Amino acid sequence: MTEATNPSNQNAANAQVDSDATQIGSRDVMVELEGVDKFFGTFCALSDINLRVGTGEVVVVIGPSGSGKSTLIRCVNRLEHHNRGRIVVDGIEMTEDLRNIAQIRRETGMVFQQFNLFPHLSVIDNITLGPRQVLKMPKKQAEDRAMELLERVKIPEQARKFPGQLSGGQQQRVAIARSLAMQPKIMLFDEPTSALDPEMISEVLDVILELAKTGMTLIVVTHEMGFAREAADRVIFMADGEIVEVGEPEHFFTNPREERTQLFLSQIL
Amino acid sequence: MTSSTRAAPPPTTQTPVAWARRRLFNSWYNSLLTLVLGVVAGYLAYRTILFVAVNGRWSPVRVNLTLFMTGTFPRDEQWRLVAQIYLMAAAIGVAWGAITASAADRAADSGIAANRASAPDLLRRYWSLLLLIAVILGFTRTVWPIVFALTALAGGLGLRSATHRLPRALRQASWYFAAALGIASFQVLTGTGGISWWWASALFSLAAFQFASAKDYARFLGSVMVWPVSGGKRLVTTKHLARFKMASQILAVVAAVVVGRVLYWLIGDTTSVGWDKWSGFHLTLVASFAAIILAFPIGMLLAMGRRSSLPAVRLISVSYIEFFRGVPLITLLFTGDLFIGFFLDTDTPLSAITRAIIMLTIFTSAYVAEIVRGGLQAVPKGQIEAGQAVGLATPSIMRLIVLPQALRAVIPAMVGQFISLFKDSSLLSIISIVEFLEVRSLVHNQEAFRGFGIAETLAFVAFGYWAITYAMSKESERLERQLGVGER
Ligand SMILES: Nc1ncnc2c1ncn2[C@@H]1O[C@H](COP(=O)(O)OP(=O)(O)OP(=O)(O)O)[C@@H](O)[C@H]1O
Ligand SMILES: [Mg+2]
Numbered sequence: 087m088t089e090a091t092n093p094s095n096q097n098a099a100n101a102q103v104d105s106d107a108t109q110i111g112s113r114d115v116m117v118e119l120e121g122v123d124k125f126f127g128t129f130c131a132l133s134d135i136n137l138r139v140g141t142g143e144v145v146v147v148i149g150p151s152g153s154g155k156s157t158l159i160r161c162v163n164r165l166e167h168h169n170r171g172r173i174v175v176d177g178i179e180m181t182e183d184l185r186n187i188a189q190i191r192r193e194t195g196m197v198f199q200q201f202n203l204f205p206h207l208s209v210i211d212n213i214t215l216g217p218r219q220v221l222k223m224p225k226k227q228a229e230d231r232a233m234e235l236l237e238r239v240k241i242p243e244q245a246r247k248f249p250g251q252l253s254g255g256q257q258q259r260v261a262i263a264r265s266l267a268m269q270p271k272i273m274l275f276d277e278p279t280s281a282l283d284p285e286m287i288s289e290v291l292d293v294i295l296e297l298a299k300t301g302m303t304l305i306v307v308t309h310e311m312g313f314a315r316e317a318a319d320r321v322i323f324m325a326d327g328e329i330v331e332v333g334e335p336e337h338f339f340t341n342p343r344e345e346r347t348q349l350f351l352s353q354i355l
Numbered sequence: 356m357t358s359s360t361r362a363a364p365p366p367t368t369q370t371p372v373a374w375a376r377r378r379l380f381n382s383w384y385n386s387l388l389t390l391v392l393g394v395v396a397g398y399l400a401y402r403t404i405l406f407v408a409v410n411g412r413w414s415p416v417r418v419n420l421t422l423f424m425t426g427t428f429p430r431d432e433q434w435r436l437v438a439q440i441y442l443m444a445a446a447i448g449v450a451w452g453a454i455t456a457s458a459a460d461r462a463a464d465s466g467i468a469a470n471r472a473s474a475p476d477l478l479r480r481y482w483s484l485l486l487l488i489a490v491i492l493g494f495t496r497t498v499w500p501i502v503f504a505l506t507a508l509a510g511g512l513g514l515r516s517a518t519h520r521l522p523r524a525l526r527q528a529s530w531y532f533a534a535a536l537g538i539a540s541f542q543v544l545t546g547t548g549g550i551s552w553w554w555a556s557a558l559f560s561l562a563a564f565q566f567a568s569a570k571d572y573a574r575f576l577g578s579v580m581v582w583p584v585s586g587g588k589r590l591v592t593t594k595h596l597a598r599f600k601m602a603s604q605i606l607a608v609v610a611a612v613v614v615g616r617v618l619y620w621l622i623g624d625t626t627s628v629g630w631d632k633w634s635g636f637h638l639t640l641v642a643s644f645a646a647i648i649l650a651f652p653i654g655m656l657l658a659m660g661r662r663s664s665l666p667a668v669r670l671i672s673v674s675y676i677e678f679f680r681g682v683p684l685i686t687l688l689f690t691g692d693l694f695i696g697f698f699l700d701t702d703t704p705l706s707a708i709t710r711a712i713i714m715l716t717i718f719t720s721a722y723v724a725e726i727v728r729g730g731l732q733a734v735p736k737g738q739i740e741a742g743q744a745v746g747l748a749t750p751s752i753m754r755l756i757v758l759p760q761a762l763r764a765v766i767p768a769m770v771g772q773f774i775s776l777f778k779d780s781s782l783l784s785i786i787s788i789v790e791f792l793e794v795r796s797l798v799h800n801q802e803a804f805r806g807f808g809i810a811e812t813l814a815f816v817a818f819g820y821w822a823i824t825y826a827m828s829k830e831s832e833r834l835e836r837q838l839g840v841g842e843r
Contacts, residue, residue: 165740184748191746202741206759215755216745246464261741268745 113140115174116272116303117162122171124157124327131157132168133327139272142301146314146335149324150350155307158324159274162305163194176271192220195265199277201257203249203264209236210245213264220268228267235263239293255286262293273297275306311355315339323347406810413494415804416815420494422797423815426634426789435544436637440507442540448511450533452518453526460523480829487822490815544633631706634789636819642708642790643780646715647773653716654723659753661728672724679721684779687714688786711783719776726768730761763838770831774824781820792816 117139124132131154139145147155160166161173164180164187173180175190204212213232217223223231236242239259241252249257258278265273275294279287291313298304298317308314314321314335321338323331323346331344339355342348369377380386416423425436455472478485492501518529633641660672679687687694691714695705705713734757742752762769784793795812798804 163744165743188746188748191743194744196741196744198737198741198744200737202735202737204738204741204756204760206763216747219751219755220746264745 113143115139116141116143116176117305118172118174119158119161120172120174122161122168122173124154124161124166124168131327132161135171135329137322137329139303139305141271141303143319144298144304144306144317145320145322146318147305147307147322147324148309148311148314148350149322149330153324154327155324156276157327159196159276159305159307162272162274163191163196165196192268193270194272194274195268195270196274197258197261197265197276197278199280201249201254201261201281203257203261205249208246208248209241209252209260212249212260213267216264216268232263232267235266236260238266238296239263240289253286254282255289258282258286258290259293262290262297266297270302272303272305275304275308277307277309279308279310309354311339323350325350406814411811411814412807413811413815415798415801415807415812417494417496418803419794419798419801420491420496422635423791423794424491424635425637426794428632428634428637437503438543439540440503441510442536442543444507444511445514446533446536446540448514449518449529449536451511452515452521453529453533455515456519456521456523456529457526459519460526480833481826483822483825483829487819490818630708633708635794636791638708638783638788639777639780639791640823642712642715642783643777645712646719646776646780649712649716650719650723650776651769653720655727655758657720657724658727658731661724662731676721676724679718680725684714684718685782685785687718688782691786707786707788711786711788715776715780719772722772723769726765726772727761729768730763730765731757733764734760766831766835766838770827774827777824777827778820791819 115138117137119135119137122132122135123130135158137158147158149155157166161168162175168180176193178186178190178193180186180190203209204215207215210229210232213235214223214225214228217228217231218225233242233245236245239262241256241259244252244256244260249260252260258281262273262278278294279290282290287310291310294304294306294313295317304317306313306317318335320332321335322329323338323342323344325346331338331342331347333342338347339351342351379389421430421433425433428436472480488504492504495501521529657672657676660668661676663669663672688711691710695710695713738756738760739752742756747755780790781792783790789797795809795816798812799807799809
């Protein structure tokens, strides 16, 4: 709250948004975005994004389709490159340097809406590929760790199958295990349950909830408001490439301040 | 995992009569169609058999069998070909054993029962090749080719099952060994005319070193030697292993080098038979498979170059691909001389066959590049992003994620291209290389066979081409199935 009490040279409304956007209590900063712009050609997908995510914080990003949620988290691990502003991940500033990018990618894991498992590799090989290739972990050790992770996402018996032989929920849990195998400090989730049948959604959300409890830093794009309520430390509402409103879930769902937020929530709740 | 209590339907068994009724005579018009086609097929079969067994005058083929197979290869050097066949059979046997063994390992790792090819399976896959060998042997006039072929076959199969049974730690050694044998099989023919002896020697040493370094080596050796006595019990203990290992590594390398040198001394370059003396079926096989093996990696690099983010690389790849796809192969073959001379300043002109292989490779690699590019484009972008997200570098993403998927998708197209290359090698005759088809004109110019029909020699040559291409397309089908193309 230190910044909120000192809105010295900005007008009141702006200061309110900024302080919320950057408020992370007493935590260390894990991810920091400062004045980030992203253009696709002339189309502005992100404009002046300011956001700080603390270590161990769970941030849920919501907003209408096309509002730039995916673009935002894809900028964090450089699947998209931003055009302006500063992105710092765990103290490493993003530059054009390939080594730098590799370092940041090592800190972050990402789970995609479409799972993106490698169809030509078995489940266990999907998980061990990164550790063996990037971390140079010996095969045996990588496989032992992979099995532990599969236990954690509750599908150890699927280790030798191929992705095509699993249900959607199982595939997404493998994808989570694959990301965790790199021992990231931050996990990015881009609508992890949107491609799943309703009965499989909870099995994936449960895994993410478990993760949240272990104190890992999570940024989750989702339309699952129940999950947001339960797991989020903060909820971010985006529209048209901007962060419109930031707040704790309680405040956010019961008493949203902005009109656009109200409209969006009334549509989906 | 709940499993259904309902039993799977029993496999349906049908009497031949029931099958025929269901498949051939299930309505009046289908019955009519069956009858008509049956008559046509029967007539064709009758005429074919009549031609093959009764009316055909096969003496041009019978008398000139050696000419068809090896063309103008010097007669008193023919033992080299026999040696090549033995070495080749050994190389294929070892490689094959290594392939089936690693497949079995993978299956065991995954807890799936390995599906080993049964004898009928192999027959279905390779019957055209076996038929070809049978036909060729049928034309021979002495017993020796039959003896050579059978012993080579037996040796290859024996090595295959021996390699298959080797302990896992020796798998890599088997690969080196197979490669060394493959190189040696050509070395026997060319002396230093081709690849240096040192290559084969080095590979042999590597194989031997790997073999000797393997933890199971001593155990394996021990068990092989005392197997009959001990009734299969392990007699060599861990205590002996360390001492064994060092000594056997040194011994292995020394032995490999010595053997290599002795072989070189025995059958070295003094009396080698260079490329330019090769012809006939032998040349057709060698030239087209050499071009296939060379065109594949070059085409792959070109395809990746075409998608590269570096403009210079892209420009070179695109120009290469578009130019060579736009020019007829015949033109390339005719101008090969000029063309190669234009880029390479060699004092001694390359032999016609070397030139031909280079031009075939260049031509085919442009097509392979486009085929591979199609495969690369079929890999979804999400795959690359997932690779980036786990932190893989771009070359690793290419090698481990994109290429395996891309190549799987293009196996049929690729094999199709190779089949067409194999058949196009008959064009080499226009630059006065006596390949398989061209042998015919030599035969028909012979005094003894003036006035003989050309049907028999044509049929024989066509059958030779067909047998090989049929086996290739069967292999492609199997690869497709095995790698599960189109299953996801
Ligand atoms: N590669 C691209 N090229 C051009 N425009 C793009 C590209 N990727 C995204 N966009 C545009 O940027 C905007 C933001 O896209 P983004 O995918 O971030 O939205 P989103 O909030 O994740 O939407 P959804 O909920 O549908 O996933 C959209 O208008 C989209 O059309
Ligand atoms: Mg999105």
